[in-house]
Amino acid sequence: xKLFRKIITWARIKSPWILHFNSGACNACDIExxxxxxxxxxxxxxxxxxxGTPRHADxxxxxxxxxxxxxxxxxxIYDQMxxxxxxVAVGACACGGGVFKGCYNVxxxxxxxxPVSAYIPGCPAGPKAIIDGVVKLLSSLDEDKASSVSxxxxxxxxCDGSAQGMAECPHSGGTP
Amino acid sequence: xxxxxxxxxxxxxxxxFLKDSFKIVRPRRLxxxxxxxxxxxxxxxxxxxxxxxxxxxxxxxxxxxxLGFIYHLAREGGVTLNLKTRAPKSNPVIQTITGVFPxxxxxxxxxxxxxxxxxxxxxxxxxxxxxxxxxxxxHPLRKDWKPSDSSGEExxxx
Amino acid sequence: MHDAHEHDYEFKIPLGPQHPALKxxxxxxxxxxxxxxxxxxxxxxxxxxxxxxxCEARTFLQDVYLLERICGICxxxxxxxxxxxxxxxAGLVVPKRALYIRTLIGELERIHSHFLWLGVAGHEIxxxxxxxxxxxxxEIVMDLLAQxxxxxxxxxxxxxxxxxxxxxxxxxxxxxxxxxxLEERTKYYVQIATEETSIIKRLxxxxxxxxxxxIRLGAVGPTARASGVNRDIRREDPYAAYAEMDFxxxxxxxxxxxxxxxxxxxxxxxxxxxxxxxxxxIPDGPITVRAPRKIPAGDALSRYEAPRGEDVHYVKSxxxxxxxxxxxxxxxxxxxxxxxxxxxxxxxxxxxxVIAAIDPCFSCTDRLVGxxxxxxxxxxxxxWESLRAFSLGWHRxxxxxITVAEKKLHQLMEH
Numbered sequence: 001x002k003l004f005r006k007i008i009t010w011a012r013i014k015s016p017w018i019l020h021f022n023s024g025a026c027n028a029c030d031i032e033x034x035x036x037x038x039x040x041x042x043x044x045x046x047x048x049x050x051x052g053t054p055r056h057a058d059x060x061x062x063x064x065x066x067x068x069x070x071x072x073x074x075x076x077i078y079d080q081m082x083x084x085x086x087x088v089a090v091g092a093c094a095c096g097g098g099v100f101k102g103c104y105n106v107x108x109x110x111x112x113x114x115p116v117s118a119y120i121p122g123c124p125a126g127p128k129a130i131i132d133g134v135v136k137l138l139s140s141l142d143e144d145k146a147s148s149v150s151x152x153x154x155x156x157x158x159c160d161g162s163a164q165g166m167a168e169c170p171h172s173g174g175t176p
Numbered sequence: 177x178x179x180x181x182x183x184x185x186x187x188x189x190x191x192x193f194l195k196d197s198f199k200i201v202r203p204r205r206l207x208x209x210x211x212x213x214x215x216x217x218x219x220x221x222x223x224x225x226x227x228x229x230x231x232x233x234x235x236x237x238x239x240x241x242x243l244g245f246i247y248h249l250a251r252e253g254g255v256t257l258n259l260k261t262r263a264p265k266s267n268p269v270i271q272t273i274t275g276v277f278p279x280x281x282x283x284x285x286x287x288x289x290x291x292x293x294x295x296x297x298x299x300x301x302x303x304x305x306x307x308x309x310x311x312x313x314x315h316p317l318r319k320d321w322k323p324s325d326s327s328g329e330e331x332x333x334x
Numbered sequence: 335m336h337d338a339h340e341h342d343y344e345f346k347i348p349l350g351p352q353h354p355a356l357k358x359x360x361x362x363x364x365x366x367x368x369x370x371x372x373x374x375x376x377x378x379x380x381x382x383x384x385x386x387x388x389c390e391a392r393t394f395l396q397d398v399y400l401l402e403r404i405c406g407i408c409x410x411x412x413x414x415x416x417x418x419x420x421x422x423x424a425g426l427v428v429p430k431r432a433l434y435i436r437t438l439i440g441e442l443e444r445i446h447s448h449f450l451w452l453g454v455a456g457h458e459i460x461x462x463x464x465x466x467x468x469x470x471x472x473e474i475v476m477d478l479l480a481q482x483x484x485x486x487x488x489x490x491x492x493x494x495x496x497x498x499x500x501x502x503x504x505x506x507x508x509x510x511x512x513x514x515x516l517e518e519r520t521k522y523y524v525q526i527a528t529e530e531t532s533i534i535k536r537l538x539x540x541x542x543x544x545x546x547x548x549i550r551l552g553a554v555g556p557t558a559r560a561s562g563v564n565r566d567i568r569r570e571d572p573y574a575a576y577a578e579m580d581f582x583x584x585x586x587x588x589x590x591x592x593x594x595x596x597x598x599x600x601x602x603x604x605x606x607x608x609x610x611x612x613x614x615x616i617p618d619g620p621i622t623v624r625a626p627r628k629i630p631a632g633d634a635l636s637r638y639e640a641p642r643g644e645d646v647h648y649v650k651s652x653x654x655x656x657x658x659x660x661x662x663x664x665x666x667x668x669x670x671x672x673x674x675x676x677x678x679x680x681x682x683x684x685x686x687x688v689i690a691a692i693d694p695c696f697s698c699t700d701r702l703v704g705x706x707x708x709x710x711x712x713x714x715x716x717x718w719e720s721l722r723a724f725s726l727g728w729h730r731x732x733x734x735x736i737t738v739a740e741k742k743l744h745q746l747m748e749h
Contacts, residue, residue: 024381027695028406028487031450035469035476052719068307069380099400102391103384104316104323105306124406124487202422204571205635231552232637232646233663248635248646254571256635258648279552279671282378283663290386305379316387323384 015047016138019057019081023074023110025064028124029091033061036127048134054080059134060114065093065100066107078114086117086137090130095119179253180206183226190221206257215261216271219247222259223276227251231277236287238319243268243291263293272297290317360704360715362685367708369681374674378667389660394420394629394651397660398492401647404662405695406487407450410436410443411640412647412662413492418573419636419649420494420657424629430575432496434616437575438509439483439491440638441605441612445516446475447641448598448605451693452523455595458686459536460726463740464526467747471519478512481505496622506613513606520602522746527595530739536729537592541676541688544589551672554665555643556601557692559585560593567639578615579608591691627655640665642693666695683728686721 022030051057054077066074078087089110092098097108110116120133177185180200187208188195197209210218222228228249237244242262250256263270272295273280285304287293292315306316315321363375385404389397402413414436421428449472456464476486482505483489491497501509527533543553548561558565566583568576584600586593633650643665650659669692676688682705689701703716716724 022381024383026381026403026406026409028403028409031406032487035473052717064381065383067380067383068310069382099403100383100385100388102323103388105382105384123403126486229549232635232644233648233661233667235648235659235661237650237659246648248648250571250637252570254567254637256571256637258633258635277552278550279668282667282671302375302377303379304377305382307379316384323387 015049016058016134017049017051017056018059018061018134019051019054019077021060021062021074021077023062023064023070023094023113024067024106025091025093029063029094029122032124032127033063033090033130036130054078055082057081058085059137060085060087061090061130061134062087062110063090063094064110065097065103066110066113068105068107071107071113074110074113087114088118088120088133088137089116090120090122090133091125092121092123095121098123178203179255180204183255183257187218187221187226190225191218194218204254204256206255207260208257209260212261212263212270215259219259219273220276222249222257226257228257231273231280231283232256234280234283234287236291236293236317238291238317240319241265243287243293245270245287245293247273265292267294268292269294269296271295274298289315291315292318361701363704363706364677364682364685365706365708366682371677371680371682371685372708374677376670376673378670386660386662389657391656393627393655394657395494395625395627397657398494399488399490401660401662402488402490402492404664407447407695408443408640408642408645408664409488410439410491411638411645412664413490414440414574415636415638415640415645415647415662416649416660417492417494418638419634419647420629420651421625422634422636423632423649423651424494424625426495426623426625428496429620429623430617431500431619432621433575434612435497435499435501435621436492437579438501438609438612438616439479439489440574441608442475442479442482444641445602445605445609446472446479447693448602449475451598451641451690452595455591455687455690458690458722458725459729460734460736461533461739463743464523467519467743468523471516474512474516478509481508493622493625495625496620498622500621501616506616509609509613513609517603517606519747520599520606522743524599525746526739526743527592527599530742532735532739534592536734537590537595537687538588539590540680540684541591541594541691542589543672543676547675548589548672551675552668553643553672554668555640555693556584556594556597557643557669557672559583560597561589562587565644567637567644571637573636573638575612579611581608591687594691628653629655629657633659642666642695643669664695666692670694681728682721683725686718686725 020030020033060078060081087110089095093100094110097106100106101108107113118133118137120129122129180203183206184198184200188198194208194210199207201207228251230250232248232250235246235248237246239262241264243265244260244262247259248256249259270293272284274284281298282304284295284298288295289303289306361377364371365373385400388400392400398413398417401416402409404412449468453465453468456462456468479489480486482501483491483499491499543561545562548558548563553563562585564583564585569583581604584597584604586596629651631651631653633648636647638645645665646663648661649657652658673689673692677685701718703721705714705716
């Protein structure tokens with residue numbers, strides 16, 4: 001079982017399949033996520049592929065502050081993803097609501113609805129930060145941590161509007 | 177004479193009671209205030225004789241005892257006219273203008289959801305922009321409505 | 335994902351992710367009889383955040399940066415439309431140099447937005463080579479915008495009373511160099527669009543709306559201009575420095591998606607023209623005038639020609655530090671209402687490009703389409719991915735072949 005999981009983990013790191021989801025964002029982060037796919041940035045050289053369905057995805061790359069309309073769909077998509085699965089919150093809104101924190105109709109961040117593995121701040125987060133974040137997340141995997149995901153609930157993410165760096169939430173010890 | 181002066185003359189000529197409320201704020205910006213009983217005839221005149229064939233949008237406002245409605249009309253030459261009217265909050269009933277501007281439907285649904293206006297003649301359809309499970313008697317853009325815990329965190333800015 | 339079989343696609347429309355208890359609001363509900371769409375119902379609001387209410391709880395200045403984030407593609411449009419209204423209420427005379435800079439950023443935004451659109455439209459019809467090339471070119475504009483404003487998106491260039499950053503003569507040179515490169519590339523895209531029969535056929539006769547209906551239904555921007563409606567806020571209700579710019583309003587008479595493509599391509603050429611004029615004619619002087627914290631009581635209507643069309647902002651002040659009311663009507667809200675009309679009696683496979691052609695300002699990644707088959711009472715929910723896959727399969731089966739266009743584009747670009 002351990003060997004099998006090791007192989008899966010290796011495959012995840014080497015060729016993660018990504019599902020992109022917008023939870024009510026202004027599209028800026030989404031365009032930057034897509035820009036990461038185009039020739040200038042070209043994530044396919046990392047083996048990263050964008051998939052259209054949660055059933056084949058390893059990583060959910062999610063933007064937006066989560067509107068009331070979309071939250072159930074977000075949960076559903078997360079539920080449909082097979083284990084092990086990871087969630088990356090892209091952009092200040094996804095991290096903690098961004099400029100829309102406190103607005104009615106907005107939950108205020110992805111981690112209000114599903115567990116988040118990594119937070120990439122920025123308004124929007126640029127393609128380089130996004131790639132950096134996803135690659136860092138995947139290279140932090142090892143077989144013990146592959147089957148669990150932890151989240152930092154309620155952690156305040158301060159958006160200064162220009163951050164291009166990446167914050168990562170450490171995984172807690174794995175479960176067998 | 178400018179477009180603006182022409183329009184003023186024609187409109188006030190037809191509706192004498194508008195002579196004090198018709199204002200030329202600056203080139204290409206007109207504003208007019210009308211009691212709701214007179215709204216329909218003034219509106220029809222402006223659209224047909226005044227040639228205001230563009231409806232930019234409808235703005236709802238909370239004016240205390242009244243709900244205000246501003247119909248932002250525009251026409252060739254870039255001239256716009258803010259046609260303002262109101263209805264009592266206790267009975268905020270207005271008529272749809274979708275017969276003239278089919279595109280008004282979405283703007284009317286918006287003031288129904290966000291202000292609680294009652295637009296008569298609006299056909300069956302999805303509400304906009306709130307969810308189906310949003311409480312029927314809560315209208316977020318009214319001044320006395322505050323985001324509660326159920327719909328989001330308290331606004332904590334400024 | 336399943337491939338659609340060409341003969342019985344109406345019974346084998348590929349299904350998107352679905353759950354038996356799925357009760358989510360679908361963005362589009364289609365009634366299908368045989369191959370044809372009888373009716374379309376559109377449900378919006380899933381990116382409704384409550385911005386107008388939030389504006390009332392923030393100062394006039396804070397709202398500049400909030401409103402910028404209504405849409406990440408036309409952020410400058412929203413912030414400019416808003417500050418124009420506030421400046422009018424406060425009676426501020428914005429320095430000319432600031433107006434020129436606003437115009438410059440506005441046109442750079444239009445350029446990036448139209449390149450983005452070309453890529454998206456290409457993607458919807460299976461022309462991914464176009465997506466790659468146009469988004470590569472778009473990066474030139476993104477870099478330029480980052481250089482001029484400090485950010486690729488959400489430029490934060492506006493403040494009440496002017497702009498926050500000046501441009502240098504050095505930057506002026508960079509801008510001109512970028513325009514030269516982009517203009518050359520755009521000429522290739524125009525060539526492909528106007529000479530490749532596969533592309534012309536694919537986009538013609540699709541998403542048709544007559545001039546009368548475009549006006550009646552309130553269409554704006556390139557969507558309206560492609561139906562011969564000669565309306566452009568930069569010309570008829572000039573703002574920023576447009577009254578001093580020499581440019582043409584582009585219209586087209588095709589009334590279809592092809593027309594919308596041609597209009598956007600030609601608008602790119604006009605944008606390059608305007609940018610060059612701004613760099614050549616920008617007057618010296620201050621870039622901002624002091625704005626009071628409390629904006630005097632009053633109201634103003636502001637109109638702006640965003641890349642997608644007329645953006646309308648209405649602002650009302652009751653004399654305080656925070657606005658009494660801020661109302662925004664983005665161009666997509668006007669154009670989305672024409673879609674029902676464009677799709678009636680058309681094929682389901684037309685849907686992706688017809689929606690894309692109005693250049694909608696909502697997310698392209700998550701639209702659910704509910705299809706009700708009137709012939710057999712079946713109901714299915716498609717993800718946008720599935721719908722696109724279905725559309726590509728359907729068109730391929732009808733003989734649409736993109737390979738010649740792709741080869742031609744490669745040839746032109748890599749010469």
